[in-house]
Amino acid sequence: MLYIIEHLDGNRLYKWCFLEYKHISEIIGKKNILFTNINGEKAKQQLFPYGKVESKSVTELQPKRVCILDPLADKILSSADKNNFDSFIFGGILGDYPPRKRTKAKLSDKLQCEKRSLGDKQMSTDTAVYVTKKILDGAAFEKLEFQDEIEIPVKNGLSIELPYRYVVENGTIMISQELVAFMKKKKGI
Numbered sequence: 532m533l534y535i536i537e538h539l540d541g542n543r544l545y546k547w548c549f550l551e552y553k554h555i556s557e558i559i560g561k562k563n564i565l566f567t568n569i570n571g572e573k574a575k576q577q578l579f580p581y582g583k584v585e586s587k588s589v590t591e592l593q594p595k596r597v598c599i600l601d602p603l604a605d606k607i608l609s610s611a612d613k614n615n616f617d618s619f620i621f622g623g624i625l626g627d628y629p630p631r632k633r634t635k636a637k638l639s640d641k642l643q644c645e646k647r648s649l650g651d652k653q654m655s656t657d658t659a660v661y662v663t664k665k666i667l668d669g670a671a672f673e674k675l676e677f678q679d680e681i682e683i684p685v686k687n688g689l690s691i692e693l694p695y696r697y698v699v700e701n702g703t704i705m706i707s708q709e710l711v712a713f714m715k716k717k718k719g720i
């Protein structure tokens with residue numbers, strides 16, 4: 532199964548986004564990941580260790596038997612979908628609140644293919660990839676445990692609120708620990 536991450540932030544690859552992509556590579560394994568629409572030379576070099584890198588957009592590549600993960604899709608992803616598709620496409624976009632429907636505008640409206648949702652709550656890209664893998668591996672969507680907003684304590688008693696849906700497993704929130712460390716170190720908080 533191929534997981535395609537269509538980068539939608541132009542030539543820039545923000546550290547936050549890079550850490551999510553790295554986390555995706557840890558979850559899926561680099562052989563099954565394709566980063567598309569990567570045009571900055573620095574971004575290419577940064578991503579080579581974590582998956583295949585392609586400068587074309589997935590909308591130009593027009594792959595067959597693919598499915599876009601879009602919060603606005605009518606159908607929820609099910610385990611049976613692993614037989615229907617060879618690849619799943621995700622938007623490489625940082626979350627925005629309220630959501631601006633960018634997955635639909637930048638991917639779903641441009642590629643003629645099936646679309647699936649993981650529910651109507653916005654997840655980070657790495658969480659969406661993780662949930663997709665869990666479902667394709669046989670987990671039922673309704674059986675997964677989620678938390679719809681998380682708070683990361685940073686410094687001086689302050690915290691960062693992330694108004695997105697995260698997976699909870701064995702009482703622990705599934706989030707990149709490198710990303711948490713990055714938030715804690717970030718200047719200007």
Ligand SMILES: C[S@@+](CC[C@H](N)C(=O)[O-])C[C@H]1O[C@@H](n2cnc3c(N)ncnc32)[C@H](O)[C@@H]1O
Nearest residue numbers: 600601602621622626630632633634649654659
């Ligand atoms: C942070 S989300 C970006 C969502 C963006 N704000 C929008 O309105 O479409 C990044 C990617 O994760 C996937 N994703 C996140 N939540 C999802 C959901 N509930 N259902 C399906 N895909 C989801 C989509 O592929 C999406 O492009």
